Amino acid sequence: MFSKKRITAVAAIAAGTALVLSGCSGGGGATDAEPTFDPDEKVTLDFSFWGNDVRADLYNQVIAAFNEEYPNIKVNVSFLGFPEFWEKRQTEAAGGGLPDVMQFDYSYLRQYSENGLLLDLDPYLGNIIETDPLPQNILDIGVVGDVTTAIPTSTNAWGIYTNPVLLEKAGVAEFEGGSWEDYTEWMGEVTDAAAGEFWGGTDYTGRIQNLEIQLRAEGSYLFSEDGEPGFDEERLTEFWESGQVIRDGIGVPQQLLEERLPLSAFDTAIAASEPTWDNFGAGYLGNLGEGFTELGLIAPPITEEGAKDLYLKPSMLHTISAKTDHPEASAALVNFLINSPESGEIFGTNRGLPASETALEAAELDPLSQQIKDYESSIADRLGAAPPVPIVGSGTLEEKFRQLGMELNFGTITVDEAVSQFFNEMDIVLNG
CATH class of the missing domain: 3.40.190.10 (Periplasmic binding protein-like II)
Known part of the structure; x- marks a missing residue:
């Protein structure tokens, strides 16, 4: 996991239903220059996910761990059931007001990406968002039109x-x-x-x-x-x-x-x-x-x-709004939610088998989760490249x-x- 010092040094309701989404320009500060991140800047991020009270408690624990490392980044957390979550995102997308960071479903990734609603994460990969713990075939899952717009949290087969x-x-x-x-x-x-x-x-x-x-x-x-x-x-x-x-x-x-x-x-x-x-x-x-x-x-x-x-597909992913005012801080949050040992230890397999090797090593696997891990290892010789992100x-x-x-x-x-x-x-x- 990147410490503050290291980062400073680096200086549609049914899946697939067509949404009427307002496009927007890239936004968010992704440029040709390597992004820099000042962890001492006080910022507030909105983070939204779908789930229940159990998952909400786990996210609150992870956010608390995140704030121990980044006390100047306040994270406002909200969650809904799956259908309600996407109803609200549709409304926000039409008005240009998506949350800074979002838990995301694979079925909606192409729609939101092609409408310019999600931040290009490529400038943040390898610096703010660690890539060493994530195999290339996992990173490729979040690519739409040669642009990385999402990072998988977990996989299944x-x-x-x-x-x-x-x-x-x-x-x-x-x-x-x-x-x-x-x-x-x-x-x-x-x-x-x-x-x-x-x-x-x-x-x-x-x-x-x-x-x-x-x-x-x-x-x-x-x-x-x-x-x-x-x-x-x-x-x-x-x-x-x-x-x-x-x-x-x-x-x-x-x-x-x-x-x-x-x-x-x-x-x-x-x-x-x-x-x-x-x-x-x-x-x-x-x-x-x-x-x-x-x-x-x-x-x-x-x-x-x-x-x-x-092939491996994502159980879920994390994305950042293209219109976020704080892309670097948002990228730091995404990195923590996916790659940190704390996320693996706290979530376990609540979001699926962790895609990050760092998080997976820290996760305590129950017998069924270990069985799934062993199963995915057993089919390694049959695993090919994931298909393109689902069509609209x-x-x-x-x-x-x-x-x-x-x-x-x-x-x-x-x-x-x-x-x-x-x-x-x-x-x-x-x-x-």
Whole structure:
């Protein structure tokens, strides 16, 4: 962590919904000259995040530690629930009054960056914002249009959670890996053995992320930097048709899924496996409750041997308003929130597995967090470069994909109809 002396010496409510944001010029003092920071200058920063009272208490502790090192920087902290947080940011963006520093979600990064609302952080990297603890592939996640506008606080990766208690009941061993067909066959074994008490899993073709990792394994992508899809109607048809055998009895019936909303089939112990982001584990254990003390976490099926189909994505990021009056002090706060040992010790994995090696070393990992850390290490040979920052409208398309998967599972729509509807939605979102 940079000390005061060192720094002185260095002298849309749904993710993806299009926002009407007022653009603004760069602002904030990012110039060709290396930024200097006077920690003795008295400044006040506004910092905003989404979360609950537990996270608010953790942030207050970290800010208190920050103020021990920087007593002249006052930080006004505010937080809201996730939907309300973005409602307020939309209002502020239209009026040009975003907070100095913000916790940020990946789905909104392109929108705010391309509208000139976020500060270019490149001049601060390597001096005020330490980069040595952050691998380059992590730093690259916050780049939009060749400009760094965000720094990830934490990462997660796609995996498959399994329920050891249900597998023991079924008398079926853990999925040992293989192709998507092998995984489907394994789910069928669990479903048959459970005899209607629970199922091997759900129709994974209802999740756009499973299509994405298949496309990445084939050398393609979900969407390019320019918003071009990396698949055609034939490829999407093939993907959704591959799920028909699951919808015909292997997977949890859609009606049961609907009855358990907002919880999932895995949360409610009627599915023995679930492909998802690895940071969902704590929520699963909390919802499963008594009698469920551990989870399995394994790599997704393999589409092509040796492919770099998986990647790390940010659980969340930190950004700075382009119109901040105090860019250097804001950068010092971002650095502390991400890289300091104090942040790792206080937050642990509340924000996900720390992206900074300095913070991660200081974090006390509970057994599940250690399991996630070990999992991400185990898939290192499958980790490729992260895809481009999500296109504007990605959240809308992901939700449409989910809804069509639900209709396929109900049997109220054919695969051809679903493909046609999705491509029509893509045309509206990408070209409308």
